[in-house]
């Protein structure tokens with residue numbers, strides 16, 4: 001697994017927006033993102049020129065270039081990066097246009113997206129990885145086909161070239177670009193073209209395998225003799241293109257020429273001809289005009305199983321016994337046809353030679369009439385060789401180009417082909433087409449804990465079960481990772497798709513037995529229907545994907561039909577909401593603790609408890625990504641209750657085990673604070689856990705307190721009466737009225753980290769910090785600076801006599817276990833603490 005952070009270039013001229021985004025991506029340390037920020041496009045282009053960034057976040061209103069022009073320049077400079085445009089409300093239209101030009105997505109600024117950014121980025125990066133997997137399967141195919149000595153020419157249903165390999169370029173003398181879009185007959189030598197095209201027309205026009213020999217005439221007049229096999233790429237009965245394999249047979253043609261000459265001079269130079277014929281790698285066999293065998297060279301002896309002496313005078317069909325591999329019926333002997341028709345005759349591409357002992361080998365050959373000195377047909381010669389290996393390889397490559405490497409399921413390319421076919425059929429038969437997007441629930445957890453080898457086997461097992469649930473006319477495709485797509489070719493009504501979804505779920509009910517592990521995974525399924533939910537594969541996929549997220553949000557292990565009102569972003573939000581409920585039920589939350597330090601003595605005076613969420617699919621999730629959502633939907637009340645109980649329980653446990661525990665502060669959201677049972681709930685928690693109230697501090701923001709001053713004051717009085725300590729969090733960011741502040745029984749003012757960050761370089765921030773420290777002293781409140789990251793910030797705060805500090809300079813938030821060690825060792829280890 002690659003643990004290095006995703007590199008992000010942020011191009012944003014507004015420092016406030018840039019900070020919001022950077023903070024959102026920074027999380028609380030150990031961030032999976034490394035962000036570099038520039039304000040001007042010109043600087044960004046220099047950065048992109050010198051360093052590759054995986055993600056580029058581009059504001060569309062920059063000072064030096066704006067809108068689509070800016071996007072185009074970035075796209076040109078970083079074609080491999082994921083480019084996401086940042087838009088305000090007014091330039092959303094431009095953002096959409098940028099998406100049409102290649103931007104991966106857009107994010108609305110100033111909205112909730114700063115909270116969503118890490119999740120949104122992870123989402124698009126995962127999508128790109130899935131597409132990357134598809135690309136690498138294509139690359140594997142390209143590498144294999146380029147290693148083949150056979151030229152390969154692939155064309156679409158209209159006969160236009162879509163792919164050629166390296167050997168083809170050598171044989172034809174044409175480059176990849178020169179072949180793309182052309183017809184296969186373009187490179188035929190003008191003298192051969194008419195004959196070859198006539199043969200092509202005679203063949204069953206399109207679907208039958210076709211084989212012939214002709215010369216390529218290269219631009220420099222070089223001639224290459226080739227044997228060409230052409231086979232349709234079939235999807236069921238319908239052809240969606242052809243693959244041609246092209247073999248350079250120039251050497252063989254020279255041998256044939258020698259043979260022709262040798263036959264004529266046979267009587268004078270028989271010995272010399274024998275030597276020549278036995279030294280070539282191909283099998284050579286000749287007959288007289290009646291089709292009786294007159295000669296076999298060594299290779300022909302080995303391949304037919306007949307010694308020359310035994311075979312002489314026998315009918316050719318006895319010695320050269322060939323079958324059509326598909327029908328298993330004998331095929332017309334090409335030598336007899338060559339004698340009868342007095343022309344070179346090729347063999348069907350599908351032929352196998354049956355050796356005397358029954359062993360079969362795929363062969364390619366051509367038979368030609370032998371003329372005597374008077375120009376009359378005197379017999380025939382056939383030159384053939386074993387192509388079992390190259391035919392197998394061509395078949396394997398045709399398979400690889402259209403299938404997933406791990407599961408052998410059709411890949412996205414084949415799915416798209418089949419989709420086009422399916423909609424054609426559906427329109428003709430007045431039917432519908434269903435597209436299902438499937439995602440395995442909890443697969444990440446299994447993959448992470450048991451390893452990729454087991455994960456791969458599990459995917460294979462799931463793939464087999466999915467295939468067993470659908471008709472042969474349907475297509476199960478692996479999209480990448482743990483995502484599958486199923487195309488339901490013809491359905492009468494959406495309910496048919498629902499029935500299949502139920503069957504799929506039931507099929508996964510039985511655990512998979514892999515390497516002694518009994519593994520159980522479930523499916524979240526999104527369904528979209530053609531033509532109601534889209535008429536092209538892209539929009540149907542996107543809508544099925546959105547519906548799949550809805551299924552995840554609805555508790556996983558279920559299916560959902562796409563509905564027009566399902567906004568992709570809202571669906572993802574719903575997903576977090578439902579996941580939060582599950583997290584509460586299943587105990588997926590935990591607390592990390594960040595020390596607070598007395599700046600005069602260096603002693604630890606307290607800690608802040610900070611919630612984390614260990615999601616089975618997403619890993620460790622930070623509060624910025626879920627607390628705002630929990631605040632909106634009210635879940636913050638039970639979540640906050642859990643935090644309070646857990647913090648109190650933990651501190652009491654430390655005290656019970658004899659540690660010199662410090663007071664712990666807990667963040668309280670507005671809704672919790674105003675909840676009618678807040679005071680009773682807290683009292684109950686303190687009673688249950690047995691914690692002395694002085695060990696608990698509540699951090700409340702200015703805005704919470706200023707919302708309803710009288711009510712706030714009475715709750716604060718009650719808390720104070722309980723013995724709990726009180727702090728104002730993020731001080732300086734709200735609109736406190738100092739006269740009211742004076743009335744609140746506050747113990748501590750916590751200076752917001754946005755002022756501390758630039759305290760060394762920004763005189764305004766330094767003055768604000770000094771003013772808050774002075775105010776605290778006058779009001780007899782302690783002042784703590786949060787977000788202390790550097791020695792310089794610390795020195796300045798000490799010089800201003802700030803009481804306490806909290807920040808990465810001392811320690812990142814750490815797990816309860818690591819924090820207990822800090823309580824034992826004191827502050828000696830603080831600056832070395834690892835980030836959480």
Ligand SMILES: Nc1nc2c(ncn2[C@@H]2O[C@H](COP(=O)(O)O[C@H]3[C@@H](O)[C@H](n4cnc5c(=O)[nH]c(N)nc54)O[C@@H]3COP(=O)(O)O)[C@@H](O)[C@H]2O)c(=O)[nH]1
Nearest residue numbers: 027028610611622623624643667668669787788789807808
């Ligand atoms: N209602 C609740 N809110 C909570 C709870 N737990 C956390 N939160 C709030 O979520 C916000 C983000 O918290 P987190 O990601 O944990 O970030 C905290 C620190 O890790 C971070 N920090 C600390 N030191 C530094 C530093 O030196 N640099 C830097 N860039 N960041 C630092 O600051 C966050 C603590 O902020 P604050 O609470 O303002 O002291 C945050 O707003 C939390 O309040 C919860 O249980 N309930």
